[in-house]
Amino acid sequence: xxxxxxxxxxxxxxxxxxxxxxxxxxxxxxxxxxxxxxxxxxxxxxxxxxxxxxxxxxxxxxxxxxxxxxxxxxxxxxxxxxxxxxxxxxxxxxxxxxxxxxxxxxxxxxxxxxxxxxxxxxxxxxxxxxxxxxxxxxxxxxxxxxxxxxxxxxxxxxxxxxxxxxxxxxxxxxxxxxxxxxxxxxxxxxxxxxxxxxxxxxxxxxxxxxxxxxxxxxxxxxxxxxxxxxxxxxxxxxxxxxxxxxxxxxxxxxxxxxxxxxxxxxxxxxxxxxxxxxxxxxxxxxxxxxxxxxxxxxxxxxxxxxxxxxxxxxxxxxxxxxxxxxxxxxxxxxxxxxxxxxxxxxxxxxxxxxxxxxxxxxxxxxxxxxxxxxxxxxxxxxxxxxxxxxxxxxxxxxxxxxxxxxxxxxxxxxxxxxxxxxxxxxxxxxxxxxxxxxxxxxxxxxxxxxxxxxx
Amino acid sequence: xxxxxxxxxxxxxxxxxxxxxxxxxxxxxxxxxxxxxxxxxxxxxxxxxxxxxxxxxxxxxxxxxxxxxxxxxxxxxxxxxxxxxxxxxxxxxxxxxxxxxxxxxxxxxxxxxxxxxxxxxxxxxxxxxxxxxxxxxxxxxxxxxxxxxxxxxxxxxxxxxxxxxxxxxxxxxxxxxxxxxxxxxxxxxxxxxxxxxxxxxxxxxxxxxxxxxxxxxxxxxxxxxxxxxxxxxxxxxxxxxxxxxxxxxxxxxxxxxxxxxxxxxxxxxxxxxxxxxxxxxxxxxxxxxxxxxxxxxxxxxxxxxxxxxxxxxxxxxxxxxxxxxxxxxxxxxxxxxxxxxxxxxxxxxxxxxxxxxxxxxxxxxxxxxxxxxxxxxxxxxxxxxxxxxxxxxxxxxxxxxxxxxxxxxxxxxxxxxxxxxxxxxxxxxxxxxxxxxxxxxxxxxxxxxxxxxxxxxxxxxxxxxxxxxxxxxxxxxxxxxxxxxxxxxxxxxxxxxxxxxxxxxxxxxxxxxxxxxxxxxxxxxxxxxxxxxxxx
Numbered sequence: 005x006x007x008x009x010x011x012x013x014x015x016x017x018x019x020x021x022x023x024x025x026x027x028x029x030x031x032x033x034x035x036x037x038x039x040x041x042x043x044x045x046x047x048x049x050x051x052x053x054x055x056x057x058x059x060x061x062x063x064x065x066x067x068x069x070x071x072x073x074x075x076x077x078x079x080x081x082x083x084x085x086x087x088x089x090x091x092x093x094x095x096x097x098x099x100x101x102x103x104x105x106x107x108x109x110x111x112x113x114x115x116x117x118x119x120x121x122x123x124x125x126x127x128x129x130x131x132x133x134x135x136x137x138x139x140x141x142x143x144x145x146x147x148x149x150x151x152x153x154x155x156x157x158x159x160x161x162x163x164x165x166x167x168x169x170x171x172x173x174x175x176x177x178x179x180x181x182x183x184x185x186x187x188x189x190x191x192x193x194x195x196x197x198x199x200x201x202x203x204x205x206x207x208x209x210x211x212x213x214x215x216x217x218x219x220x221x222x223x224x225x226x227x228x229x230x231x232x233x234x235x236x237x238x239x240x241x242x243x244x245x246x247x248x249x250x251x252x253x254x255x256x257x258x259x260x261x262x263x264x265x266x267x268x269x270x271x272x273x274x275x276x277x278x279x280x281x282x283x284x285x286x287x288x289x290x291x292x293x294x295x296x297x298x299x300x301x302x303x304x305x306x307x308x309x310x311x312x313x314x315x316x317x318x319x320x321x322x323x324x325x326x327x328x329x330x331x332x333x334x335x336x337x338x339x340x341x342x343x344x345x346x347x348x349x350x351x352x353x354x355x356x357x358x359x360x361x362x363x364x365x366x367x368x369x370x371x372x373x374x375x376x377x378x379x380x381x382x383x384x385x386x387x388x389x390x391x392x393x394x395x396x397x398x399x400x401x402x403x404x405x406x407x408x409x410x411x412x413x414x415x416x417x418x419x420x421x422x423x424x425x426x427x428x429x430x431x432x433x434x435x436x437x438x439x440x441x442x443x444x445x446x447x448x449x450x451x452x453x454x455x456x457x458x459x
Numbered sequence: 460x461x462x463x464x465x466x467x468x469x470x471x472x473x474x475x476x477x478x479x480x481x482x483x484x485x486x487x488x489x490x491x492x493x494x495x496x497x498x499x500x501x502x503x504x505x506x507x508x509x510x511x512x513x514x515x516x517x518x519x520x521x522x523x524x525x526x527x528x529x530x531x532x533x534x535x536x537x538x539x540x541x542x543x544x545x546x547x548x549x550x551x552x553x554x555x556x557x558x559x560x561x562x563x564x565x566x567x568x569x570x571x572x573x574x575x576x577x578x579x580x581x582x583x584x585x586x587x588x589x590x591x592x593x594x595x596x597x598x599x600x601x602x603x604x605x606x607x608x609x610x611x612x613x614x615x616x617x618x619x620x621x622x623x624x625x626x627x628x629x630x631x632x633x634x635x636x637x638x639x640x641x642x643x644x645x646x647x648x649x650x651x652x653x654x655x656x657x658x659x660x661x662x663x664x665x666x667x668x669x670x671x672x673x674x675x676x677x678x679x680x681x682x683x684x685x686x687x688x689x690x691x692x693x694x695x696x697x698x699x700x701x702x703x704x705x706x707x708x709x710x711x712x713x714x715x716x717x718x719x720x721x722x723x724x725x726x727x728x729x730x731x732x733x734x735x736x737x738x739x740x741x742x743x744x745x746x747x748x749x750x751x752x753x754x755x756x757x758x759x760x761x762x763x764x765x766x767x768x769x770x771x772x773x774x775x776x777x778x779x780x781x782x783x784x785x786x787x788x789x790x791x792x793x794x795x796x797x798x799x800x801x802x803x804x805x806x807x808x809x810x811x812x813x814x815x816x817x818x819x820x821x822x823x824x825x826x827x828x829x830x831x832x833x834x835x836x837x838x839x840x841x842x843x844x845x846x847x848x849x850x851x852x853x854x855x856x857x858x859x860x861x862x863x864x865x866x867x868x869x870x871x872x873x874x875x876x877x878x879x880x881x882x883x884x885x886x887x888x889x890x891x892x893x894x895x896x897x898x899x900x901x902x903x904x905x906x907x908x909x910x911x912x913x914x915x916x917x918x919x920x921x922x923x924x925x926x927x928x929x930x931x932x933x934x935x936x937x938x939x940x941x942x943x944x945x946x947x948x949x950x951x952x953x954x955x956x957x958x959x960x961x962x963x964x965x966x967x968x969x970x971x972x973x974x975x976x977x978x979x980x981x982x983x984x985x986x987x988x989x990x991x992x993x994x995x
């Protein structure tokens with residue numbers, strides 16, 4: 005029963021009352037509300053335009069245990085939308101200021117800030133959370149978190165995902181008046197990798213245009229940035245946050261533009277092209293974050309049906325929102341059961357790592373290998389590499405505890421579409437017993453690359 | 460660029476008072492920002508829906524705002540409103556929200572009035588005339604209708620927004636909103652490949668497609684290629700451009716046949732752009748409609764926009780020969796720098812010439828209607844010319860009209876469509892709950908007891924509403940009615956933030972007069988996110 009005056013006056017209507025259009029296993033009541041407060045942990049990745057909004061939205065949706073991670077510091081250009089920051093905060097870590105401000109205004113909420121890169125956290129850190137909300141601005145970062153979250157996923161004998169290993173994510177993105185919000189339930193809905201084709205390749209100017217036939221201001225700027233800089237500065241790498249570097253590029257771009265009679269080079273355009281600045285406003289971020297936070301509440305509580313599974317938003321020409329239900333790629337390297345690799349028990353770890361490089365679906369070089377919590381081999385840092393080096397000559401079968409089959413995670417550089425990417429991939433290793441002594445150098449392995457039916 | 464000009468640019472990089480607005484200036488520019496900073500906004504009710512809408516505008520640098528809200532902060536508000544805190548419980552909500560927002564941007568002039576908006580609407584309608592725009596949140600139907608009339612009369616822009624459980628709506632209400640700089644996402648460039656003018660033809664003639672030098676050959680811009688090929692075609696087809704599917708294919712093959720090697724990007728671009736040759740000449744039906752609008756007949760009351768439309772109409776019938784003024788820019792394309800720059804100059808020259816004609820016509824029209832011929836600036840006319848093919852006129856029905864006389868056809872169609880039925884149901888229910896309140900003095904499900912009774916009463920209310928609208932056959936799904944009672948008129952923060960966000964975006968479009976505001980009522984469906992824009 006409601007107390008006449010309750011802080012959760014509005015939320016209670018959803019959490020304490022039964023409904024018809026609700027999620028599976030929805031048990032309304034004070035227990036649900038209190039469990040969310042006490043036990044549910046949400047990680048917000050990013051404390052920028054989306055992150056600030058997400059923290060506020062989640063804090064005012066019944067969540068009490070939040071963590072936020074962001075490696076950046078506050079800049080003046082953030083202030084038109086990242087409302088938790090003030091002019092005097094410029095230079096301070098975003099995660100720390102954001103956490104502090106929300107805790108000041110919403111009593112009872114605990115927010116732990118992490119001023120660090122997402123790659124620097126242990127995998128186990130991410131496993132601690134019930135759900136992860138992403139407010140990121142790059143494909144690479146999304147891919148990384150996606151790889152981590154899907155890495156926790158395990159399948160059982162008949163290839164159904166084990167529900168206790170499912171780590172849901174809610175992902176949002178914005179650009180000007182456009183945005184998207186999506187729900188990712190590994191093993192159930194498509195993961196980020198399954199639908200990577202949704203993201204168009206970055207516009208790159210052909211080299212000959214930059215070098216020989218520039219036609220517009222952007223060409224002149226990129227010439228200065230990508231070609232002239234290296235000619236003049238040799239090995240020194242260009243830092244877009246260094247005002248002197250940016251000014252140098254601007255001056256060179258002007259010179260080139262004058263040479264070719266091309267108008268339009270301004271300092272603002274130079275920054276925009278070099279930094280690939282995405283225009284951003286408060287309203288779109290607020291809209292997309294709200295959608296993400298709402299889905300987070302629904303997934304955790306079951307208080308309503310959830311978004312299935314991708315929402316696009318465009319507010320520039322009238323107003324358009326659309327829901328698309330994308331399907332999983334059952335062969336997905338990241339959220340699928342894992343590529344099956346059959347090995348002889350005699351294969352050494354060294355040989356296994358070499359094989360990964362040649363595997364047609366992987367092409368993974370410089371792989372580090374992890375089995376459950378154990379690192380079998382690490383390429384870096386040198387101290388750990390040396391420590392694990394003796395494992396290389398041991399049979400993988402032994403290192404994995406002589407089990408017939410198990411999941412292994414490999415991390416390295418994969419060459420896909422002629423582009424190098426760091427990639428965290430799941431493999432299902434199955435050992436074939438071999439009679440007699442095996443010749444390690446000619447040991448055969450097979451993959452199931454020809455299998456047509458889903459796992 | 461002469462050294463003097465460059466120094467000014469340099470200074471701009473050092474002293475950047477507006478740096479914090481950089482990311483939004485890249486969207487609406489200095490003109491848009493100036494419009495925002497001149498605007499004065501009135502917010503009715505500062506629960507989370509209104510507060511979140513206003514927050515986005517304050518961050519963007521709106522000139523001033525006045526919050527009207529007579530309520531005191533309750534404990535429950537701490538659970539859904541970021542702009543009130545423990546210290547403000549028992550105090551004026553308007554005061555608390557105002558203080559928070561002022562902190563977000565000290566350049567904004569912030570004031571509040573402790574008054575119930577419904578009372579203000581009934582007793583002091585003149586109050587609203589001082590504002591550029593009113594954001595009216597969480598009002599019930601009766602106040603909505605009254606306020607709509609008041610703002611129409613006073614020519615004040617109006618945006619309604621409401622959050623209700625997992626549903627809600629946003630609606631713009633303005634007599635007429637004209638847009639020059641509509642900034643559509645995708646719009647065909649104005650190359651006139653299907654209708655080249657003499658100077659363009661002359662330039663094209665100076666370039667020989669059969670250049671012997673292979674480097675030169677592959678750096679001829681596709682505009683030149685297509686104009687030449689189109690000309691060749693019309694000569695052998697009695698002056699007609701390709702129109703049938705076979706002809707279009709034949710034309711593309713003709714272009715392809717001129718390639719001397721596979722890596723000629725300019726020819727590949729030409730084949731891809733060939734459809735621009737087949738496109739119909741002249742102005743679009745949308746622009747034609749605007750030109751034929753009754754407002755296009757200039758009178759002393761005509762706004763600047765309509766004066767320019769009148770000039771456009773004259774231009775199209777005379778100098779334009781069916782076409783609007785040339786836009787003047789060309790997209791990037793594979794080309795030698797020299798050809799590209801020269802081509803650019805030709806397009807710019809024609810655009811300038813067309814502008815001068817338009818300017819003359821505008822001045823004459825202004826004289827005719829008794830206005831100062833220089834009262835519309837060169838810059839405005841230039842912008843109009845550049846955007847002539849994209850201008851837009853938005854007109855909105857009075858809410859009262861829509862409520863008493865909606866399109867029955869649309870309603871029935873929406874109920875029958877799986878993607879629209881949820882939104883349509885919520886539209887009806889959002890009106891039904893206000894009728895319910897008028898009868899029973901509370902919202903359905905507002906209190907914990909008597910849920911079943913409320914559900915059945917709401918169902919009856921919804922049915923009678925549909926009958927009044929003339930939609931006897933349509934039915935709101937029971938599940939939705941149940942949910943609406945479950946919501947109990949709650950204002951959830953995440954829904955308020957979403958709806959407030961949408962509302963603030965419409966305000967920005969209306970105030971900056973850039974981009975296109977929504978035409979219709981946006982119904983938010985937070986259950987499956989199948990929200991829809993309903994134009995009734």
